[in-house]
Amino acid sequence: xxxxxxxxxxxxxxxxxxxxxxxxxxxxxxxxxxxxxxxxxxxxxxxxxxxxxxxxxxxxxxxxxxxxxxxxxxxxxxxxxxxxxxxxxxxxxxxxxxxxxxxxxxxxxxxxxxxxxxxxxxxxxxxxxxxxxxxxxxxxxxxxxxxxxxxxxxxxxxxxxxxxxxxxxxxxxxxxxxxxxxxxxxxxxxxxxxxxxxxxxxxxxxxxxxxxxxxxxxxxxxxxxxxxxxxxxxxxxxxxxxxxxxxxxxxxxxxxxxxxxxxxxxxxxxxxxxxxxxxxxxxxxxxx
Numbered sequence: 001x002x003x004x005x006x007x008x009x010x011x012x013x014x015x016x017x018x019x020x021x022x023x024x025x026x027x028x029x030x031x032x033x034x035x036x037x038x039x040x041x042x043x044x045x046x047x048x049x050x051x052x053x054x055x056x057x058x059x060x061x062x063x064x065x066x067x068x069x070x071x072x073x074x075x076x077x078x079x080x081x082x083x084x085x086x087x088x089x090x091x092x093x094x095x096x097x098x099x100x101x102x103x104x105x106x107x108x109x110x111x112x113x114x115x116x117x118x119x120x121x122x123x124x125x126x127x128x129x130x131x132x133x134x135x136x137x138x139x140x141x142x143x144x145x146x147x148x149x150x151x152x153x154x155x156x157x158x159x160x161x162x163x164x165x166x167x168x169x170x171x172x173x174x175x176x177x178x179x180x181x182x183x184x185x186x187x188x189x190x191x192x193x194x195x196x197x198x199x200x201x202x203x204x205x206x207x208x209x210x211x212x213x214x215x216x217x218x219x220x221x222x223x224x225x226x227x228x229x230x231x232x233x234x235x236x237x238x239x240x241x242x243x244x245x246x247x248x249x250x251x252x253x254x255x256x257x258x259x260x261x262x263x264x265x266x267x268x269x270x271x272x273x274x275x276x277x278x279x280x281x282x283x284x285x286x287x288x
Contacts, residue, residue: 006061006092007068013057018224021091022052023284026253027277028087028100034273036104039112042250042263044084046188046221047155050246051088053227054153054184058235063093066120072150075136078157078186079113079126080265086110086119094121130163132156133183137173140181140241151235154183159191162200170212173241179215181241182234186221188250190261209243221246253280 005011025048033039054074055061062068076085083103090097102108109118113127124135136154143150160166173181185205189196196202209216215237219230227246234242250264251257254276268276 004056006055006059006063009058009060013228015225015228018052018056019284021056022049022224023253023280025052025084025087025091026280028090028097029083030254030268030273030276030280032083032087032100032103034268034270035101037267038104038265039083039267040080040265041083041254041267042190042257042260042265043078043157043186043188044081045252045254045257046248046250047078047081047186048084048088048252049222049224050155050184050186050227050248051084053224053231055088055092057224057228058231059151059153061092061121063089063121066094070148070150073123073136073139073152075124075132075139075152075154076114076122076126077124077130077132077135077154078160079128081155081157081186082110082112082114082126085114085122089119089121092121095119129157129160130165132160133166133169133173136181136183137169137176137178140173140178141176143180144178150180152181154181156183156185157191158185158187158189158196158202158205159199161185161196161202161205167212170209170214174213177239178241179237179239182231183214183241183243184221185243185245186248187245188248188259190250190259190264192264194261206243206245209245213240215240215242216245217242218245218247221248222252253283255279255283 114122116122220226
């Protein structure tokens, strides 16, 4: 991979290279979860392309200086997708790739949900559903007070929209006119025990955010080119926070896992792992 200056907001992005990176990250996710024998594959795979688009394509950050004061912030509110975040951070150079295989093991800093006190590059302790957008508002307000050109990106799950705190935060973000805040809803249509439409219908998500006076965009969250387009448009927003409602597939990249609710937290056997990795490689090469 070509060396990337992650501090440069105008860096050149090769979309085909990012697709290859996303495939590698999916393989890492599957391998580390199989090794750990626990975790959440479905939601990690659905948000992989979103994370790759942000970290490699848009966000200003520095793996060599994780606490760089001028960095943009990425908050993974759907903290159970930690394997995807860890894999992206290791790919960027925050810590060695070999450490991924310690996921969820005793004395590993790669816990089931991310811990900012242990893992370089992690901004918040994801886990409690619904809190990420509120934390993002605090960081966006602090950046304004400090007069720093910092963008704050918050990734939520669509099941997470069941939480009332999300909508309280949505009102506050508009009140404070936080145009340095970008929320991305990973809209894969599934949560722990069923479809979002069965458990607590939240559609139409885009219309709801429009009713809260957000700048709203919709994108294919599993298409890196489309995500980069939406993120680029979000940079132009003035006076309002932006939300990107990103349609994704849970388990994206693994044909037998896609849109299957049981793979919210079902981990693969060694035999199924080989099949899953073959599917990821086939998808990356234009196959099934």
